[in-house]
Amino acid sequence: MSHRTAHRSAILHSIGDPREVGIEASYEYFDDGLLVVENGKILAIGHAETLLGQFQDADLVEYTDTLITSGxxxxxxxxxxxxxxxxxxxxxxxxxxxxxxxxxxxxxxxxxxxxxxxxxxxxxxxxxxxxxxxxxxxxxxxxxxxxxxxxxxxxxxxxxxxxxxxxxxxxxxxxxxxxxxxxxxxxxxxxxxxxxxxxxxxxxxxxxxxxxxxxxxxxxxxxxxxxxxxxxxxxxxxxxxxxxxxxxxxxxxxxxxxxxxxxxxxxxxxxxxxxxxxxxxxxxxxxxxxxxxxxxxxxxxxxxxxxxxxxxxxxxxxxxxxxxxxxxSQLQSLNEAYKVMQLQGKKLDPFKALYLATLGGARSLYLDDRIGNLDPGKDADFVVLDYQATPLISRRMAQASNLTEKLFALMILGDDRAVKATYAAGVCRHRK
CATH class of the missing domain: 3.20.20.140 (Metal-dependent hydrolases)
Known part of the structure; x- marks a missing residue:
């Protein structure tokens, strides 16, 4: 028997390599999003206002001050x-x-x-x-x-x-x-x-x-x-x-x-x-x-x-x-990757960093048809990141004026404490 869950949060995932498609076309973001999961797979992703009526039978899990992204x-x-x-x-x-x-x-x-x-x-x-x-x-x-x-x-x-x-x-x-x-x-x-x-x-x-x-x-x-x-x-x-x-x-x-x-x-x-x-x-x-x-x-x-x-x-x-x-922590890996690039006089954009840790890794492993982002049909492997994980992260988020700043702050200040929950094939395998 199928079982559906709907996860409500801000949602961000990588849909392309910024080097190939440009920064703006490299990601999809929903400020108030809904991720619908059925039998270990992603069934739908989009704006909560649009999808809630379509999936009234789903068990709703709501998160506040969080960001859902790919595992x-x-x-x-x-x-x-x-x-x-x-x-x-x-x-x-x-x-x-x-x-x-x-x-x-x-x-x-x-x-x-x-x-x-x-x-x-x-x-x-x-x-x-x-x-x-x-x-x-x-x-x-x-x-x-x-x-x-x-x-x-x-x-x-x-x-x-x-x-x-x-x-x-x-x-x-x-x-x-x-x-x-x-x-x-x-x-x-x-x-x-x-x-x-x-x-x-x-x-x-x-x-x-x-x-x-x-x-x-x-x-x-x-x-x-x-x-x-x-x-x-x-x-x-x-x-x-x-x-x-x-x-x-x-x-x-x-x-x-x-x-x-x-x-x-x-x-x-x-x-x-x-x-x-x-x-x-x-x-x-x-x-x-x-x-x-x-x-x-x-x-x-x-x-x-x-x-x-x-x-x-x-x-x-x-x-x-x-x-x-x-x-x-891949957040800490990205912190160091940013410094590696800086030491060479180069930049690592936060959305490129997201790509490397998710969809880029999946493409490296020839698994991007199954994992790497939150497209419908893929494995429901995702992580819930906590904007209030530490007092310092919470304070920095309050000063952030846009998504780029929030993402960058997570990759510089974040570690395991920023992970509120981790799901594999739709099942919560870690909860803080």
Whole structure:
């Protein structure tokens, strides 16, 4: 039996990339809006005055001093690193040795993996994130645990077991053959089940032999709709290391290209130091880059050239990169993204920021037919943001003269406290 709910609030969602359509045509806004949900899907969106009479049978949920928008989309995050967020900073390679690898060792325990998966998903929902592209650990148990918890909540999630057969502690290394067979087993168990998707996940080129990368590329093309998720060009020292390990290849991206790991649904985290030619190739192949500003600043990696990526047609989403990233909040990611742009003498308009955190992320993941905004027919994944979340936000909102100022204030001052409620497939999964 169908069940309808109608959510009344100010409503804002992204309907296009401001770079392509201009700011004014990039969003739809209803000062007094109604979002109608039926059986986990969006049935209608519009002015409350117009729609209330049409949906008198719906259960009405009314919010005051709030803004409803699409659920946030995180295009790069590590769930095994929850317990090391906020650990004292290092450069990338030192960070892996000092914090990451010891933390990931614990995921050989299914009990630990299950506990952390629950904590991780709760944190995402508390911060308004309804979809994420997620790194597990090298242990297949980590992905079984993650998908088990995500399925219980009916979340649209993408994840994969890390593939890593060299330049890592022995206790975290698999082999080309075991990585392939374990990943294949997980794909057949989870990919396409409910709202779950699998990502082939070589950690990054230095921790995989050519043999493993070859099998990862083979696997990527064996099943329809798979993702490929890895890192690229985050740190200059890392780039030099890749050159020494793969002297026959002309660059970092060429390593992945040679092994069949670029294309639609390939997502490369960071990309801070990509050259023009690499950006061109990513754009040509429909690949995406995850912009991870809190992590890039925390580890001192550098400033992403967003304009160059977009000029070359690269799809760009927003990633928190927890635990090197410093917050689960995409509002805080946008706060840092604004500063990254300012340091390059550029601007990040609030409506462009909204696009990156929602529809842009969905396009990066080739899921914009299902999520990313509040168009009728899409999954009812949305977040209710609180204009009175803190005394400071409340006071700033009282001074804001238009929607642009309100949106900008939320992205600069907001965090998990600004999230009043998070809905996934029409069901409230977090309420403050």
């Amino acid at each position: 946030f989309i995180d295009t790069h995050i590590h769930y095994p690193q929850v317990d090391i967020i906020g650990a004292y900073g290092e450069q990338l390679l030192e960070w892996l040795e000092t914090y990451t690898f010891p933390a990931e060792r614990k995921f050989e325990s299914p009990q630990h993996a299950s506990e952390l998966a629950g904590v991780f998903l709760k944190e995402l929902l508390r911060n308004g994130t309804t979809t994420a592209l997620v790194f597990g650990s090298v242990h297949k148990e980590s992905i079984d645990a993650f998908f088990t918890e995500a399925e219980k909540l009916d979340l649209r999630m993408i994840a994969g077991k890390v593939m890593m057969d060299r330049n890592a502690p022995e206790y975290l290394c698999d082999t080309p053959e075991s990585a392939y067979s374990d990943s294949k087993e997980l794909i057949e168990r989870w990919h396409g089940k409910g709202r779950l998707h699998y990502a082939v996940t070589p950690r990054f080129a230095p921790t995989s032999t050519p043999e493993q990368l070859t099998l990862a590329g083979k696997l990527f093309h064996e099943y329809p709709g798979l993702y490929m998720h890895t890192h690229i060009s985050e740190n200059k020292q890392e780039i030099e290391w890749v050159k020494s390990l793969f002297p026959e290849r002309k660059g970092y991206l060429d390593v992945y290209d040679h092994h069949g790991l670029i294309g639609e649904r390939s997502v490369f985290a960071h990309g801070v130091h990509l050259c023009d030619e690499e950006c061109q190739r990513l754009g040509e192949t429909g690949s995406a880059v995850a912009f991870c500003p809190t992590s890039n600043l925390f580890l001192g990696s550098g400033l992403l050239n967003l304009d160059l990526l977009e000029e070359r047609g690269v799809r760009v989403g927003l990633g928190t990169d927890v635990g090197a990233g410093t917050s689960f």
